[in-house]
Amino acid sequence: MENRKLTCIECPKGCNLSVDIENCRVMKVEGHKCPKGEPYAVSEIENPQRVLTAVVLSKGLSLKMIPVRTDKPIPKAKIIDAALAIKKLQITKPVKAGDVIAGNFMGLDVNLIATRDMT
Amino acid sequence: MTERDLVIVGGGPAGIAAAIAAHENGVRDILLLERDQYLGGILNQCIHTGFGLGYFKENLTGPEYAGRFIEKLHSLKGIEISLSSFVVNLTSDKTLTYLKPGMLSTIRAKVLIMATGCREKTREMVHIAGDRPAGVFSAGLAQKLINIEGLLPGNEVVIVGSGDIGLIMARRFLLEGAEVKAVIEIQKESRGLIRNVVQCVKDFGIPLYFRHKIAKIRGKDRVEGVDIVKVDDALNEIPGSGSKISCDTILMSVGLIPENELVEMAGVKDVNKIFGREACRAIFKVAKLWKIEN
Ligand SMILES: Cc1cc2nc3c(=O)[nH]c(=O)nc-3n(C[C@H](O)[C@H](O)[C@H](O)COP(=O)(O)OP(=O)(O)OC[C@H]3O[C@@H](n4cnc5c(N)ncnc54)[C@H](O)[C@@H]3O)c2cc1C
Numbered sequence: 001m002e003n004r005k006l007t008c009i010e011c012p013k014g015c016n017l018s019v020d021i022e023n024c025r026v027m028k029v030e031g032h033k034c035p036k037g038e039p040y041a042v043s044e045i046e047n048p049q050r051v052l053t054a055v056v057l058s059k060g061l062s063l064k065m066i067p068v069r070t071d072k073p074i075p076k077a078k079i080i081d082a083a084l085a086i087k088k089l090q091i092t093k094p095v096k097a098g099d100v101i102a103g104n105f106m107g108l109d110v111n112l113i114a115t116r117d118m119t
Numbered sequence: 120m121t122e123r124d125l126v127i128v129g130g131g132p133a134g135i136a137a138a139i140a141a142h143e144n145g146v147r148d149i150l151l152l153e154r155d156q157y158l159g160g161i162l163n164q165c166i167h168t169g170f171g172l173g174y175f176k177e178n179l180t181g182p183e184y185a186g187r188f189i190e191k192l193h194s195l196k197g198i199e200i201s202l203s204s205f206v207v208n209l210t211s212d213k214t215l216t217y218l219k220p221g222m223l224s225t226i227r228a229k230v231l232i233m234a235t236g237c238r239e240k241t242r243e244m245v246h247i248a249g250d251r252p253a254g255v256f257s258a259g260l261a262q263k264l265i266n267i268e269g270l271l272p273g274n275e276v277v278i279v280g281s282g283d284i285g286l287i288m289a290r291r292f293l294l295e296g297a298e299v300k301a302v303i304e305i306q307k308e309s310r311g312l313i314r315n316v317v318q319c320v321k322d323f324g325i326p327l328y329f330r331h332k333i334a335k336i337r338g339k340d341r342v343e344g345v346d347i348v349k350v351d352d353a354l355n356e357i358p359g360s361g362s363k364i365s366c367d368t369i370l371m372s373v374g375l376i377p378e379n380e381l382v383e384m385a386g387v388k389d390v391n392k393i394f395g396r397e398a399c400r401a402i403f404k405v406a407k408l409w410k411i412e413n
């Protein structure tokens with residue numbers, strides 16, 4: 001059995017987690033001050049995920065850049081490729097926060113959504 | 120001269136919260152002055168998540184978080200929002216002068232709330248030796264350039280100080296295709312949140328040097344590099360521990376100072392204790408006080 005130390009990043013408290021791992025599976029998590037810590041530890045060991053935020057170039061709208069994010073976390077290993085893909089997008093119509101900019105983004109089963117209203 | 124019951128200077132989160140809270144407490148003649156073309160203040164450039172965990176139990180970005188309060192503000196009657204309105208003078212009897220494109224207005228406030236926020240410390244305030252080339256930015260300025268203006272200030276970046284804005288900008292530069300060579304922190308641990316050390320720096324393998332400082336900035340017209348040196352626990356340089364990092368851009372992330380010029384102009388003493396977002400907490404008291412006065 002292996003023991004790993006992690007920092008939970010789900011909230012600013014940043015709890016120190018102690019995780020027991022066997023055959024790449026999480027057996028036990030300690031140190032979390034709330035219930036979110038355990039699923040975080042499991043995901044972090046078995047399939048680390050992050051929400052990606054970025055900006056997309058607009059054309060003909062009142063500001064040049066429109067902030068966006070993935071509506072769910074994506075695998076950490078895909079973050080850099082996804083950030084590059086976002087740089088190729090362009091928004092030409094007014095958007096509201098929450099509007100889908102790219103559905104099933106990169107086939108990752110997440111939507112890329114705008115995070116600011118823009119006309 | 121027109122007189123308003125309540126004037127709020129600054130349309131960031133503190134100013135918006137102040138307006139909403141005052142309205143909830145019965146104030147109906149409110150003028151909110153914001154120099155920018157938009158409400159939301161610094162939150163507009165904080166495109167990362169982490170906002171609203173407490174209040175909305177959701178993980179929102181800065182613009183989303185601001186957007187919810189802006190929507191609420193617009194739904195309230197009796198609040199006049201004046202954008203592109205730069206307050207340039209304040210006197211001790213709460214008379215304000217503000218500039219709006221093409222006009223200069225003067226009004227008197229029965230009650231005034233200052234919510235002008237804060238700004239970042241600069242290179243000058245932390246005394247870094249060396250040349251004075253272009254390419255030295257505060258982390259928040261770089262944040263605005265990238266996230267609002269869509270401009271990448273440089274390609275090889277060294278970040279001085281490990282405040283949250285610096286950590287967040289390490290990730291932003293990297294995701295925009297720049298190389299982040301190092302984050303240099305003089306203390307033994309980060310000044311920022313540990314979660315930002317993890318998700319902005321460690322996630323991407325960016326080198327983070329604790330107990331190090333910038334000995335010198337090098338560069339003729341543009342930054343060419345920095346000399347860094349280790350320090351001991353008393354923060355004295357350790358001889359012979361120096362090394363060089365080449366870079367074209369330096370970000371300063373060494374802390375914030377309140378934006379207090381107007382309050383000082385009005386003759387308020389001891390303004391150092393006033394911090395922009397404190398207005399959020401103070402407003403409940405102010406709003407109640409206002410009710411009593413009326
Ligand atoms: C670069 C930077 C990044 C930050 N990132 C984070 C973060 O990620 N998370 C976090 O929790 N906090 C962050 N902060 C701290 C942040 O400032 C506060 O959390 C929050 O924005 C404070 O709200 P505020 O309303 O007091 O100030 P601000 O958001 O700064 O709003 C002040 C408003 O007043 C306006 N104003 C100023 N002077 C005048 C004038 N003379 N006339 C008219 N209008 C005026 C400004 O244009 C601005 O809109 C950051 C601060 C900075 C400087």
Ligand code: SF4
Pocket residue numbers: 008009010011012013014015031032033034035036037038040
């Ligand atoms: S375990 Fe809970 S309290 Fe601790 S950092 Fe994670 S989310 Fe925050």
